[in-house]
Amino acid sequence: MGIPLSPRPAQVIDLDAMRQRQEARRRLIRLSPELDGLEMVYQLPSEPDAYYGMPLLAWGLREDGHVVGLVPWMESLTPCHHLNDPEHGHFIGYRDPETEELFEEAPDHKVFELEQAAAYFEYEVTSEPTLIQQLPETQGTHALCMDDSDAPWQLKQVFGWRLYSDGVVEALLADEQLIDSTPILPGDPCLYTGHSRHRVVYFFQRQIANRIRREDPATLEALALMVMPDHQQDD
Template sequence: MGIPLSPGSAQVIDLETMRQRQQARRRLIRLAPELDGLEMVYRLDSCPDTLYGMPLLGWGLREDGEVVGLVPWMESLTPCQRLDDAEHGCFVGYRDPETEELFDEAPEHKVFELEHAAAYFDYEDTDRVTLIQQLPETQGTHALCMDEGDAPWQLKQVFGWRLYSDGSVEALLADERLVESTPILPGDPCLYPGHSRHRVVYFFQRQIANRIRREDPATLEALALMVMPEASSRR
């Protein structure tokens, strides 16, 4: 049974301030690419006995010290632990395809790499949002971009990822009118952050993007069911 507080001892708790502090501690402060083929493993409620694998794009160090795997998922480069949706996928763990080992936390060598890189690149904390880091795109990820009104969908290749000082991560897309040389590399002037121009940006693995390009009926039907309701709600 709780102890009643006297009127003079009542404490005002600013829940919004506490929420903002917790979010700030979970923001990403450093990225590292995944170069050894480690995967994210997830499960769908529709097939509870089946596990699915997806290659990790990279790892991210949060301000609270936690290291999380990152995958292009839905509308963002997403920490695996955030996958908690019965329909689209629930995170189970990480997997090494060579050994078939399943584990819950980031491997020690990635934790070591990120912690030391963050300590070396000690950026000043300012109110202005600045570019912290660029991560190469290594999986052929594509973005389905939708604009205002009835403008047609655009399917664009992702060329890299930018981490900003507020913890946000943006996909780098190419303005084809400004391409001067190929291959396109991070830092080229033709590249721009996806959400700076497009109202909605959805990410897909290369094989799904190729099915969309081929106008595979089943893929387009699933795409319409997934994307259009949310896109309409933003208008």
């Protein structure tokens, strides 16, 4: 006759805690500007035979050790591999326009640079988000800022980017009334983080921003279709 086994207590799995740990490991802990012209290559579902290139703004080291390319896309400085949108495109890979080489992972020299920088500055998690790094804006990125539904849009130049200890990256915009010297540089008192004042912030490359300034009809129509549903949904 067998020996009866006492039932083991059921193991409780905290899915929310596991999700938070996974998200924490994906947060950015160090940035490095891309200064050699490397690009992100992406494809639009509506044009399956065409490929598009977009200059990388920076590379980011995540807490899990993975290095990702970063571009100003929609509402954030976005890791390239997160681009998988049925309307706006999905990520194909990285490209060196000089050699036309296409690759899937960050180049070794950027991985080494970020790992060494993170080790030197001894990144530590803090209870409250603190500023750990600032990058200058090098591509003429602009932000379309929206507040109340009745307020006009504001098109503003981005002057830099701030990385905080919780992995959040914020764009630096200028308060025109506080500008007392030019050129505007990171650290100037006229600068503020975009989401500290504006409810919605969308990023655009310089050439798109210039079309918006010129009130190009096709650009404004596409812009309205892209941003208004999300903006109205928040109301």
